[in-house]
Amino acid sequence: MTRSTVPVRLYVNGDRYDIDIEPRRTLADALREDCALTGTHLGCEHGVCGACTVLLDGQPVRACLMFAVQAEGASVRTVEGLAPDEETLHPVQKAFWEHHGLQCGFCTPGFLTLVTGYLEEHPEAQEDELRDVLSSNLCRCTGYQNIVTATMSAAEEMRG
Amino acid sequence: MNTAEPRSWTGRAMPRLEDPAILRGWGRYVADVAAGDDCLHVRFVRSSHAAGRIRSISAPAHVTLVTAADLAGLHPIRAVLDRPDYVTVATPILADDVVRFVGEPVAAVLAPSEAEAEDALDEVVVDIEPLPAVLSAEAASRRDAPLVHDTEFPGDPNTVVDGRIHTPGFDEAVASADRIVTVQVGSSRQSAMPLEARASHAAYDRATGRVTLHATLQMPHMTRTGIADCLGIPEDDLRVISPDVGGGFGAKMTLAREDIVVVHLSRTLRRNIAWIETREENFLGAWHSREQVYDIEGAFSAAGELLALRGDLVCDVGAYSCYPVTFGVEPLMAMAELPGCYRVREYSVRSRGILTNKCPIAPYRGVSRPVQVLAMERLMDVAAAELGLDPVQIRRTNLVGEFPHRTPSGLVLDDASHLETLQLAADMADLAEFRERQRAAREAGRYLGIGFSSFAERTGYGTPAFAARSVPMTLGREEIATVTPGAERVICTMDPSGGVTLRIGASPHGQGLRTTLSQVVSDALGIEPSSVRVIDSDTDTTPYGWGSFASRAMVIAGGATLIAARELAERLRVLAAHRLGGLPDDIDLVEGHARRRDTGEEIALRVLARDTYHNAQLIPDKGQPALEAVGVYDPAGTFANACHVAEVEVDPDTGEVRIERFLVAEDAGRLVNPAVVDGQIHGGIAQGIANALYEELIYDERGVLVTTSLMDYLPPTVAEIPPIRIAHLETISPASITGAKGVGEGGTIGAPAAIANAVSDALAPLGIGVFHLPATPHRLRTMIRQASRTKEAAS
Numbered sequence: 040m041t042r043s044t045v046p047v048r049l050y051v052n053g054d055r056y057d058i059d060i061e062p063r064r065t066l067a068d069a070l071r072e073d074c075a076l077t078g079t080h081l082g083c084e085h086g087v088c089g090a091c092t093v094l095l096d097g098q099p100v101r102a103c104l105m106f107a108v109q110a111e112g113a114s115v116r117t118v119e120g121l122a123p124d125e126e127t128l129h130p131v132q133k134a135f136w137e138h139h140g141l142q143c144g145f146c147t148p149g150f151l152t153l154v155t156g157y158l159e160e161h162p163e164a165q166e167d168e169l170r171d172v173l174s175s176n177l178c179r180c181t182g183y184q185n186i187v188t189a190t191m192s193a194a195e196e197m198r199g
Numbered sequence: 200m201n202t203a204e205p206r207s208w209t210g211r212a213m214p215r216l217e218d219p220a221i222l223r224g225w226g227r228y229v230a231d232v233a234a235g236d237d238c239l240h241v242r243f244v245r246s247s248h249a250a251g252r253i254r255s256i257s258a259p260a261h262v263t264l265v266t267a268a269d270l271a272g273l274h275p276i277r278a279v280l281d282r283p284d285y286v287t288v289a290t291p292i293l294a295d296d297v298v299r300f301v302g303e304p305v306a307a308v309l310a311p312s313e314a315e316a317e318d319a320l321d322e323v324v325v326d327i328e329p330l331p332a333v334l335s336a337e338a339a340s341r342r343d344a345p346l347v348h349d350t351e352f353p354g355d356p357n358t359v360v361d362g363r364i365h366t367p368g369f370d371e372a373v374a375s376a377d378r379i380v381t382v383q384v385g386s387s388r389q390s391a392m393p394l395e396a397r398a399s400h401a402a403y404d405r406a407t408g409r410v411t412l413h414a415t416l417q418m419p420h421m422t423r424t425g426i427a428d429c430l431g432i433p434e435d436d437l438r439v440i441s442p443d444v445g446g447g448f449g450a451k452m453t454l455a456r457e458d459i460v461v462v463h464l465s466r467t468l469r470r471n472i473a474w475i476e477t478r479e480e481n482f483l484g485a486w487h488s489r490e491q492v493y494d495i496e497g498a499f500s501a502a503g504e505l506l507a508l509r510g511d512l513v514c515d516v517g518a519y520s521c522y523p524v525t526f527g528v529e530p531l532m533a534m535a536e537l538p539g540c541y542r543v544r545e546y547s548v549r550s551r552g553i554l555t556n557k558c559p560i561a562p563y564r565g566v567s568r569p570v571q572v573l574a575m576e577r578l579m580d581v582a583a584a585e586l587g588l589d590p591v592q593i594r595r596t597n598l599v600g601e602f603p604h605r606t607p608s609g610l611v612l613d614d615a616s617h618l619e620t621l622q623l624a625a626d627m628a629d630l631a632e633f634r635e636r637q638r639a640a641r642e643a644g645r646y647l648g649i650g651f652s653s654f655a656e657r658t659g660y661g662t663p664a665f666a667a668r669s670v671p672m673t674l675g676r677e678e679i680a681t682v683t684p685g686a687e688r689v690i691c692t693m694d695p696s697g698g699v700t701l702r703i704g705a706s707p708h709g710q711g712l713r714t715t716l717s718q719v720v721s722d723a724l725g726i727e728p729s730s731v732r733v734i735d736s737d738t739d740t741t742p743y744g745w746g747s748f749a750s751r752a753m754v755i756a757g758g759a760t761l762i763a764a765r766e767l768a769e770r771l772r773v774l775a776a777h778r779l780g781g782l783p784d785d786i787d788l789v790e791g792h793a794r795r796r797d798t799g800e801e802i803a804l805r806v807l808a809r810d811t812y813h814n815a816q817l818i819p820d821k822g823q824p825a826l827e828a829v830g831v832y833d834p835a836g837t838f839a840n841a842c843h844v845a846e847v848e849v850d851p852d853t854g855e856v857r858i859e860r861f862l863v864a865e866d867a868g869r870l871v872n873p874a875v876v877d878g879q880i881h882g883g884i885a886q887g888i889a890n891a892l893y894e895e896l897i898y899d900e901r902g903v904l905v906t907t908s909l910m911d912y913l914p915p916t917v918a919e920i921p922p923i924r925i926a927h928l929e930t931i932s933p934a935s936i937t938g939a940k941g942v943g944e945g946g947t948i949g950a951p952a953a954i955a956n957a958v959s960d961a962l963a964p965l966g967i968g969v970f971h972l973p974a975t976p977h978r979l980r981t982m983i984r985q986a987s988r989t990k991e992a993a994s
């Protein structure tokens with residue numbers, strides 16, 4: 040059976056991707072399958088776990104709930120696009136490393152993009168507010184203790 | 200500290216070596232292997248009936264359909280335990296003729312993409328004639344109950360495990376007791392729910408006819424054995440790799456029927472095949488656990504001493520036996536370990552596993568122990584209340600304080616610190632201050648409570664412990680189908696550049712084992728962890744090992760690593776003494792060098808290494824022209840211990856429980872990496888809190904699972920998990936050569952009982968005790984309303 044595809048242009052982490060996809064393809068699948076950016080994970084595909092969180096024009100979104108065509112022309116940032124270069128980690132990544140904020144790492148890309156997106160827009164955010172933000176994603180391994188610590192430490196670091 | 204002293208890596212909370220790649224999104228999980236590969240995607244058609252006979256399975260011609268008929272020649276999975284009370288049932292690879300639970304795989308479809316495979320799934324029509332189903336252990340074991348498997352049951356219907364222990368002095372001890380205290384505790388079904396559901400990708404190699412299976416596993420070697428047995432192929436035809444694993448918690452140690460289909464299709468179609476499980480399928484079919492009811496009787500003296508313990512333990516094990524540990528895993532663990540950390544002199548127990556038409560059970564972090572500890576800790580609190588004792592005092596009276604201690608089921612408790620952790624926890628909790636707050640709150644109509652939970656966590660047990668589950672009957676038979684988990688092996692190699700590679704049979708899935716084992720190796724060899732490469736989870740490149748489960752990795756793989764690294768160190772000392780003079784015992788390995796303690800002369804390890812490989816004529820004793828040591832460790836096991844304290848407030852209107860404080864006094868022996876240890880405790884406690892208050896798998900009256908999404912099964916977010924305070928004691932036990940005790944499960948084991956006790960303490964004025972978990976808001980609200988009505992009626 041032939042399937043109809045549409046051309047879509049995505050800007051991901053500063054790179055341009057021209058891909059042909061079925062209109063029903065989710066942004067998460069397009070990133071993973073068509074852009075070979077497999078750092079964005081799928082934990083539920085029904086919008087609850089947040090493992091698929093990416094930044095769309097700076098805002099955290101669930102990539103499993105969006106069609107890739109809806110991201111046409113927008114700027115997408117995934118976990119692969121957080122660190123400034125191969126030698127340096129983003130302050131949020133560094134804080135997660137130093138504070139043991141990950142175990143299996145499956146939820147980690149979603150938390151990193153969520154926290155980065157939020158802190159870049161709300162550098163003054165305090166613990167209560169950040170806990171609220173973190174409650175949008177699920178982690179099954181860490182019991183969240185070190186994710187909170189890492190997030191607080193990253194916030195401080197980013198405030199400078 | 201003298202700066203010339205080498206600093207030990209053991210004991211340091213060093214950041215993990217695994218993390219930088221994962222943090223950048225460069226982790227490689229199974230779905231990442233499949234993404235972009237030109238493979239066929241498989242999806243499974245699953246039974247929508249709890250019990251029934253398959254009349255037909257059909258699909259339009261354009262759908263590639265695979266049914267049991269296409270798997271002729273494959274052997275079913277047989278999980279066998281050598282006990283007279285154990286009933287072996289076979290698991291067909293795809294349901295053949297009958298279905299036994301909702302979600303059971305009955306057919307598979309294949310398509311070029313996941314989306315098309317999903318479309319194809321919708322076109323398959325399965326016609327099933329429903330048969331009567333049994334949906335509870337109680338109903339299943341009644342006389343005349345429909346049988347889940349058409350086989351002989353030596354005892355009650357559907358009863359596949361029926362273990363008993365009765366100590367000789369039991370009846371006399373009961374007769375001498377001042378008070379018999381009874382409790383019934385229970386737990387709803389739970390799912391381990393790793394964030395990454397199951398997935399596999401089989402790659403076919405035309406040149407060799409070999410298949411490489413990437414799957415998300417805790418036991419790659421055992422999985423290869425299991426698949427090869429079912430396919431009837433030599434193990435060598437299959438390579439199994441478990442790449443980065445997105446959490447396991449026990450759920451990924453059991454052989455998946457789906458993985459066997461994937462490998463079989465890859466071999467027969469000579470194609471690459473991928474299967475990515477959906478979350479819904481994961482809830483339906485990827486193992487459940489802990490649906491148990493225990494009737495417990497404690498015979499106490501007036502002073503609160505537990506003289507005898509009786510238990511009738513029932514585990515609903517679902518429709519099939521899990522391979523390799525079998526559906527004996529819950530009932531037999533419960534039977535052996537129920538007394539836990541308490542001195543139980545006389546013990547009478549019956550523990551059953553009973554088949555039902557529900558998803559099979561398999562190990563989930565803690566296995567039966569969360570319910571065992573719930574039973575003992577509720578018993579202690581209820582007994583304390585009945586005897587007018589303080590909860591801390593009654594525990595102090597009964598905790599094991601002298602070691603080694605032999606339990607009535609024959610386990611030997613090694614050095615531990617039950618009394619000390621209890622005291623530490625009580626100090627942290629400041630009970631007097633709490634009681635004051637509780638009293639004031641009660642006057643204001645608020646319900647605060649505190650709960651303790653003391654427990655022993657059996658960890659790092661090898662062959663002797665698993666063998667004890669069997670009562671061998673069939674020695675001398677030709678083929679041994681039983682599986683007895685045991686030893687770990689490692690191979691530690693120093694290459695010519697002085698770098699060290701450690702190949703392990705264990706298979707980590709988030710525990711940071713590459714880091715912690717590197718720390719152990721580094722201390723033995725005087726090198727840095729960053730120069731140790733740990734290779735794991737690949738049957739082609741690692742020695743046969745059991746994997747990572749049952750809190751064993753740091754004890755058993757860690758012990759094997761220490762043995763290998765010490766042997767390698769000894770060899771390096773011999774080589775260095777030959778060069779530098781003196782005796783091997785005079786040589787220290789520090790900072791990548793071998794140094795003579797008396798003269799300070801030194802030689803770089805890389806020089807010794809290079810010469811070993813490239814200038815064999817320089818080897819003094821004509822030893823191997825290689826630097827390699829094998830370490831094997833197969834201990835009987837050790838017991839970590841802890842005391843958890845939860846402080847809660849219950850909202851009487853909504854039934855909601857808020858955890859105000861969670862305190863842990865823990866003893867896991869030597870902490871190789873304290874950050875990793877705390878991380879395990881945090882994560883375990885979060886799962887324990889989930890068990891206690893939120894998560895349950897619910898079947899409706901037809902046996903249909905209704906909790907199949909993350910919106911129905913309620914894993915906690917950060918909002919539900921309070922800050923956790925941990926204090927450590929470090930009892931160094933001779934039962935573990937690294938001194939480390941396992942710590943993977945303790946959080947999950949202790950937390951539910953602490954919370955149940957705390958909620959019961961909070962609601963004591965209403966006469967409410969919590970005995971069944973989870974204590975959801977709905978359950979609590981119902982109990983609170985009932986209690987207030989009864990009170991009103993009485994007044």
Ligand code: FES
Binds near residue numbers: 083
């Ligand atoms: S995968 Fe998108 S929210 Fe879970």
Ligand code: FES
Binds near residue numbers: 140145177178446
């Ligand atoms: S680290 Fe495993 S799910 Fe968060």
